[in-house]
Amino acid sequence: MKELKEHTLRLIEEGRRNDGRKHMDYREPVVVTYGISGTAEGSAQVQIGDTIVMAGVKLSIETPYPDTPDQGGIMVNVELYPLSSPEYEPGPPGILAVELARVVDRGIREAKAIDLKKLCIEKGAKAWTVGIDIVTVNDAGNLFDACALAALAALKDAYFPVYKDGELHYEEKSKKKVSLSKEPVSVTVYKFGNSYVIDPNAEESCVYDARLTVASTDDGMLSALQKGGDAPLTVEDVNKMIDIAIEKATFLRKKL
């Protein structure tokens, strides 16, 4: 691991990377495929290089929380499947899955991309809950960006099931879409030594110094931040990393 770290760092400081990319390149291909699961109300697969994740939206009717009787809810869950990497084992979600889910959740929730009041059917009694499940199929690095993009794509693909006379008909999709007022896209910028890179591959993902995930909307507003890694960041780092993230979000948004 020490050798990998030194080698990766040296390459990056020389302006190179272990797979030949430039610092600000996403791996190829970046592909979003919609409608990969007919049982979900909305679904999508995101591929970034060798990383593949799937997301599915389930819509259900629940009783609103007592403190927000006129609002529906959002729930985000990430499953790191042992199918997707030899590192993962069956069992309850670990801290990485929890962190991923919470960062994706905040990116969508805090951008107010979904108007929770519009999800209310009957005040204090019935409201839609938007459940977004993201699962890994092949983890080859940069799950933060892939998961956030998959969640957004699945939401864009989602239609409400038919609800009439107090009954839900899941087999019939209505023509009503889940309305998204904004499209928050996450880009995670990684710091190696004094350099920044995006979209680390599996090896780079093991040895970075610090990372900053930035969820931003198309108007350049930020909706979620998450710093990770063992090294600190300066205010100047944060400044530069946010600029990179906003610029690269434009690139990812074009893939939707």
Place this chain on the structure above:
Amino acid sequence: MVYKKRLDGRGWEDTRPIEAKAGVIKNADGSAYFKIGKTTAYAAVYGPRELYPRFLQNPKTGILRCFYNMMPFSGMGDRVRPGANRRSKEISMVMEKALGLVVDLHDYPNSTVDVFVELSQTDAGSRCAAICAAAIALADAGIDMKDMVSAVAVGKIDDKIVADLDYHEEAYEEGPVADIPVAMLYNTKEITLLQMDGEVSKEELLNALELAKRVTEKIAQIQIKALKERYAP
């Protein structure tokens, strides 16, 4: 009798359309995709690798472990809560039995070969799709196998013996229904999975098993073709 034609217009012995592909998950030692109708299974094989905790190890042979799981959004209607439940545990266990006796892991004592199957959408027949995907993935991983394993649900609807029931047929209410998931070996025609729920006479069951022979043979050819395509020059 009321059931004169299948709900989706298929012949009595026809399966829904099948797609199979080997080598779909790069990180895995072997992997496969198997789709039958709207039921879609992804399988990944990891191993042989060391087995922990150690008390599970067998010093005489490696073991095969299967993990069947439905993705949370893979069921029509309610979300499937993540994590193992009684149903997925039972299916995982019968999968181990269905696949375990064709693999020879004596060269890998104290090891495990893990097979993970994830379903992204389901419309009945998911354990059979899981077994078909897993068998391709095991072969793709280069695990020694005595035979190909193929599975299909046969059954009875009213007085008709049918292959590959879908969700609407399983839920048929105008007459008796029997759902019989079967796994068979390609060469020997031995049965490695047999379950049934519903109502069926012995004679009908035997007819259904004869049908399973014919149908699993066709499925095996699709599985083998997927493997050949993976390694074609």
